Amino acid sequence: MDNFFDLIARRESCRNYDPQKRVETEKLIKCIEAARIAPSACNSQPWSFVVVNSPEVSPKVAKCVQGMGMNRFTDACPSFIVVIEEKANMTAKLGGAFKDQQFAQIDIGIATAHICLAAVEQGLSACIMGWLEEKKLKELLNIPKSKRIRLVLSVGYAANESLREKKRKKLDEIMRIVD
Numbered sequence: 486m487d488n489f490f491d492l493i494a495r496r497e498s499c500r501n502y503d504p505q506k507r508v509e510t511e512k513l514i515k516c517i518e519a520a521r522i523a524p525s526a527c528n529s530q531p532w533s534f535v536v537v538n539s540p541e542v543s544p545k546v547a548k549c550v551q552g553m554g555m556n557r558f559t560d561a562c563p564s565f566i567v568v569i570e571e572k573a574n575m576t577a578k579l580g581g582a583f584k585d586q587q588f589a590q591i592d593i594g595i596a597t598a599h600i601c602l603a604a605v606e607q608g609l610s611a612c613i614m615g616w617l618e619e620k621k622l623k624e625l626l627n628i629p630k631s632k633r634i635r636l637v638l639s640v641g642y643a644a645n646e647s648l649r650e651k652k653r654k655k656l657d658e659i660m661r662i663v664d
């Protein structure tokens with residue numbers, strides 16, 4: 486992979502993992518390093534991550550994202566990253582309140598994108614999941630009740646290297662140039 490555009494083209498939500506291939510913990514740590522250097526409003530860094538790379542615990546995390554029959558593909562996934570919203574710093578909080586923006590959630594989205602791209606760069610595949618059972622996950626991973634879990638990422642080696650066609654709105658539907 487030579488450049489950024491190849492990297493973003495190779496990233497897709499992986500729902501077909503090779504259950505035999507465990508993920509090297511160092512690669513997951515590199516994903517978190519990529520999140521760590523992500524930008525955030527007022528450099529608030531309102532996030533923390535629980536990395537689960539355990540043959541015993543990973544299947545339990547999978548069950549926490551399968552409510553109502555969703556995300557069944559996670560049964561084959563060896564690793565997960567749970568994304569927790571942490572308290573923003575005072576400047577970001579005040580700025581967000583003043584401007585009526587949810588900066589912390591925006592920040593978390595950016596950090597999560599960094600994780601996905603770092604995964605692809607290392608030959609891994611990921612899927613962001615917002616469909617999660619927060620209470621069950623908190624109990625499983627000892628996350629305080631007071632915190633919010635915003636996302637869970639499944640991370641593993643894809644069972645199949647082929648990529649899907651990207652179905653997206655056309656450029657002229659999403660862009661207006663003022664020049």
Ligand SMILES: Cc1cc2nc3c(=O)[nH]c(=O)nc-3n(C[C@H](O)[C@H](O)[C@H](O)COP(=O)(O)O)c2cc1C
Pocket residue numbers: 496497498499500556612613614615616617651
């Ligand atoms: C905030 C967020 C929540 C998502 N939740 C889920 C989910 O619970 N399950 C799932 O299979 N995909 C989920 N996705 C993945 C999207 O369906 C996917 O990104 C979109 O369809 C575009 O496809 P691509 O990622 O393969 O390019 C989520 C993506 C985002 C950004």
